[in-house]
Amino acid sequence: MDKIKTFSLVFLIIGMLSCSTSKKTTATALFNTTWELEYLSGPKIAFEGLYPDRKPKITFDPTTKRVEGNNSCNGYSAAYTIEGNEISFGEPGPTTMMYCGEGETFFLNTIKKVNTYRIDAEGKLNLMIDDIIMMRFKKIAKE
Template sequence: MKKIILSLTLFCSVLISCNSLKTANSQKAALQGAWELNFISGPRIAFSGLYPNDAPTITFDLKENRVSGKNSCNSYSGTLNADGNKISFKEPMMVTKMFCPGEGENVYMNTLQKIDSYSVSEDGKTLNFKMGDIVMMRFEKK
């Protein structure tokens, strides 16, 4: 009897751990593709003033485990560091070095480094980057 109970407990534990892995993978899978920034927290300048020509973009390539995009002026790319709903952009990224007027580029790159988690809306069209519980950046699926 004890062997049966132990076997059932072990079996249930395996099922639960597989389900949590599936949830983490499905959260990460929702990142796949290109996104365009439509909100950034912090600056006292209107969004259209920060990014008068092009809004920043971010693209996730899960197969290659890469992240890339344009910070409104320069292109950037690096390794994707995401696990479940946790994400980090603290590792150095490759960034082109064209001259960019205004503060938009710096605001974007500095805010990106503060991000520690994300959420994707149920319809898969909105991506929120968070610092703790505070939404710092919001993107729309392109």
């Protein structure tokens, strides 16, 4: 009976450690990478029409807890928080004020609503509202 209890305890500890490692790996996969938007849910305008010249990009800084990038036209920076698979973005800081169409506004409005994230089997970053993918990014560079 003691062997069964010991085996069960060891199995439980290994299971808990593997879950903890998985969460850390997912969070750290966000860093040291520039992510480029490749999908955006909701707009009535085609993706290429929203971003004809340059697609939005983001980079997560684990030290400052800020995300930086561009929203296709203007640069931006905002605070972010991550807890498990929950994520939220603060208000973007000062940016340049060029007008480049509706893509910028749609990007900023969508990212403020996001509340969860997932990195899928293909290594793509999905920013979601609950379980609905709103934005999907691909890796374009490692720093």
